[in-house]
Amino acid sequence: MHGPRANTDALKDAQTDSVIQSALDDKGFVKVDDHLRLHGAPNVFAIGDIVEGRMFPTTGGAKPERTAEFATVHGVVAVENIIRTVQDEALMSIDRDRNVYGQSLGVDMGPEKGVAVIHHEKAEYLKTIGFDFGGDPEELKRDGASVSDKIPGVKMYITSIIAQCNMNAEAHAGFWAMKAGYPEVVDPLKPAEEAKPAEEAKPDEEAKPAEEAPAAAEE
Numbered sequence: 001m002h003g004p005r006a007n008t009d010a011l012k013d014a015q016t017d018s019v020i021q022s023a024l025d026d027k028g029f030v031k032v033d034d035h036l037r038l039h040g041a042p043n044v045f046a047i048g049d050i051v052e053g054r055m056f057p058t059t060g061g062a063k064p065e066r067t068a069e070f071a072t073v074h075g076v077v078a079v080e081n082i083i084r085t086v087q088d089e090a091l092m093s094i095d096r097d098r099n100v101y102g103q104s105l106g107v108d109m110g111p112e113k114g115v116a117v118i119h120h121e122k123a124e125y126l127k128t129i130g131f132d133f134g135g136d137p138e139e140l141k142r143d144g145a146s147v148s149d150k151i152p153g154v155k156m157y158i159t160s161i162i163a164q165c166n167m168n169a170e171a172h173a174g175f176w177a178m179k180a181g182y183p184e185v186v187d188p189l190k191p192a193e194e195a196k197p198a199e200e201a202k203p204d205e206e207a208k209p210a211e212e213a214p215a216a217a218e219e
């Protein structure tokens with residue numbers, strides 16, 4: 001089988017609460033509403049790879065892109081929604097089709113060049129907090145990708161951005177741009193008032209015939 005597999009068999013045994021059992025789809029992924037709450041258990045939230053496919057972007061294909069970056073988006077939404085639940089406020093939803101924040105990849109091409117694949121808005125935003133993927137901004141805008149002389153240093157950039165986020169309150173807030181409401185990035189989260197009505201769980205996209213390339217294994 002290609003792609004991530006949910007390790008939830010243990011939750012299907014007789015000792016598990018029937019509410020939890022019935023929140024698992026036929027592949028063992030967790031069915032949630034648009035606010036990441038378990039079906040039938042609204043005070044329990046699920047995030048990350050274990051969640052059903054409809055809560056991930058697909059970037060035009062059919063296969064859910066289960067990535068650490070999008071698990072982070074889930075995490076921000078779940079924390080926000082836990083706070084809003086306690087405060088009795090309307091909950092936040094995810095707009096998986098506006099995943100500008102989660103799209104970026106740098107590939108080394110020798111000691112001096114690499115290819116940046118990143119949404120241009122995210123590239124511009126990252127520059128404002130000192131993290132430059134490089135590449136021609138016009139090419140990034142047109143193609144979503146550009147050759148860069150900065151990619152070979154990407155590990156250094158990543159290390160520095162993580163260090164910055166942990167030491168500098170401004171960079172930390174910027175890293176959580178979707179929560180901080182920075183105008184530089186397209187917010188992947190929809191404010192509560194724009195949220196669609198909660199959808200019923202649909203069959204996981206992965207139930208379709210596997211025509212696409214494996215997602216996680218190729219990242």
Ligand SMILES: Cc1cc2nc3c(=O)[nH]c(=O)nc-3n(C[C@H](O)[C@H](O)[C@H](O)COP(=O)(O)OP(=O)(O)OC[C@H]3O[C@@H](n4cnc5c(N)ncnc54)[C@H](O)[C@@H]3O)c2cc1C
Nearest residue numbers: 007010047048049050066067068069070071216217218219
């Ligand atoms: C080869 C590869 C490359 C990838 N590259 C990228 C990348 O470049 N960028 C990117 O954004 N994403 C990438 N991903 C995807 C990314 O790793 C996942 O989306 C991310 O780790 C999901 O985080 P998670 O916390 O939901 O799950 P996980 O990171 O899988 O964490 C789940 C944890 O739960 C534990 N666990 C499992 N079952 C049980 C149980 N029954 N009881 C207790 N604990 C349990 C596991 O041991 C694990 O520690 C890649 C994945 C793979 C496999």
